[in-house]
Amino acid sequence: MTAYAEFPQGLRIERVVTAGTFELDGGSWEVENNVWLIGNDAEVVVIDPAHDPEAILAAVGERELLLVVCTHGHNDHINAAVEVAAEKDAEIALHPKDGMLWQEEYGADLRWDVDLADQGGITVADLELTVLHTPGHSPGAVCLHASDIDxxxxGDTLFNGGPGATGRKYSDRDLIVRSIRRKLLDLSDDTRVLTGHGEETTIEAERAGSRGWDEDETAE
Known part of the structure; x- marks a missing residue:
């Protein structure tokens, strides 16, 4: 696989774009998701395993899969998590406030392994990912900040063009805007924002457009 972004000491980010169905509130929508991998030649973390476990596992290859991280519990961000983790004997991480969404996909008898917590750390290839709890799109939505590489x-908290959608159950428009302003917009201007759907943006670009968020419609 061609690296999406490369950094010193062999660290790289890869993107697998998968397609499938997002289902919630009795509706279904065909979507494309960004599945992110970050690591080096030896080890990797998968972020938001969606729709196509075979494609994700092919991208992981022979590397050790340290953790499968779900930025939130909507089915289009977790529906390949169990199969990917089982194949590589890895654990799955999710914020516990999205447990009800997890259960909609997997039932009450199957639980994720690791509870994500605000300011918690995940280490891969000597890089620290800091967990930022950013509720609004869902109660347990998180972002992962790698400050060393900006x-x-x-996930679905912040897109190229503004906040994620809040028109479905468990979501809150005021809360997602507050989360972004308190947790994300203070990051450095040139921080690259790698999103759950669509193309990347920067903190500088999204901060510039944030004045109208209270009045604008949510991004899809």
């Missing part, structure tokens, strides 16, 4: 993985 990258933040935002």
């Amino acid at each position: 990258v933040v993985f935002t």
Whole structure:
């Protein structure tokens, strides 16, 4: 696989774009998701395993899969998590406030392994990813900030163009805007925002557009 972004000491980010169905509130929508991998030739973390476990596992290859991280519990961000983790004997991490969404996909008898917590740390290839709890799109939504390389993985909290959607159950428009302003917009201007869908942006670009968020419609 061609690296999406490369950094010193062999660290790299890869993106696998997968397609499938997002289902919630009795509706279904065809979507494309960004599945992110970050690591080196020896080890890797997978972020938001969606729709296509075979493609994700092919990208992991022979590397050790340290952790499968779900930025939130919507089915289009977790529906390949169990299969990917089981194949590589890895653990799955999710914020516990999204447990009800996890259960909609997997039932009450199957639980994720690791509870994500605000300011918690995940280490891969000598890089620290800091967990930022950013509720609003869902109660347990998180972002992962890699300050050493000026990258933040935002799931569906922040997109190129503004906040993620809040028109479905468990979501809150005021809360997502507050989360972004308090946790993300203070990051450095050139921080790359790697999103759950669509193309990347920067903190500088999204801060510049944030004045109208209270009045604008949510991004899809």
